[in-house]
Amino acid sequence: MPEISHAIGIGELARRAGCKPETVRYYERIGLMGDASRTEGGQRRYGEEAVRRLTFIRHARDFGFSVDAVRELLAMSDQPDMPCQEVDAVAKHHLEEVESRLQRLSALRDELKRMVSQCAGSKVESCRIIEVLSDHQLCISEAAHKGAHDLG
Amino acid sequence: MPEISHAIGIGELARRAGCKPETVRYYERIGLMGDASRTEGGQRRYGEEAVRRLTFIRHARDFGFSVDAVRELLAMSDQPDMPCQEVDAVAKHHLEEVESRLQRLSALRDELKRMVSQCAGSKVESCRIIEVLSDHQLCISEAAHKGAHDLG
């Protein structure tokens, strides 16, 4: 293996991709990052490819893709000759999840706004916020939320 | 303490509030639910008050309030004579968080839509999705997201 000329340490790699060294080591452990080359003393050294890969991962995560989804995307991008229908499928699936989360979230925002505007310094006894949250007939959560619960 | 006439078990309580028995026991353990009365054999029995409390908790959680926030809200609703400015403050603070999350999420949706529309079955090599996620100059995540990262 040839020695890498402009190799950087884990700290700068992390900084360049906008995360922490611990996160990089974590990604290595779970197999997202692959093993880095090491110095004689055992410290990790990275090249530009690692910066690109980590940046990809961070962006995908920022976009809300789960680690499993990122793994899929990475596997696909490692095979450039493959048709990208699968990539498209992953993204489409994710888009659907995002849209349903958006809907729930904006319903929540409206409800919160309503709460805040109706609570004008009266007593807790007559507070709309408590009331709305206690209300058994509330429909937003029950109906809209079968299955699409968590932020991947 | 008087014997509760229409007492229900943990299973039905959970069902009525839309969660699982494990979750109820968890809420008891972390002090959200308070200790239930028990049968001679040691099984938990609940009344209507518990149903209301658990429903409140579940709704607040569905609305994205953190467990700590729910704890605050519960403490407040346990003191009905208190002015509800604090309740209002908690809700307002939460509203802000929700709005920033909404913004990030709809930016994400637009980006995903763009990705999906630009990936029309070509090869991964030229796939916009991979490209966008690898792009170092991407600005959405870096700029908009200092501090408002996680779903409470």
Place this chain on the structure above:
DNA sequence: ACTTGAACCTGTAGTTGCTACAGGGATTAT
């Protein structure tokens, strides 16, 4: 009264995606 089967119990460990130590060793700059 007895038996079956579902519901319940406690306690512990797993999940996701990191983050934060502790207690050392390596590298770099002066």
Place this chain on the structure above:
DNA sequence: ATAATCCCTGTAGCAACTACAGGTTCAAGT
């Protein structure tokens, strides 16, 4: 040479549950 700063491994912690394992109790049917 030595100090400052990086880096190493390994482990434990966070939220907010969820899922067992291995045993007990309850309610209903016969």
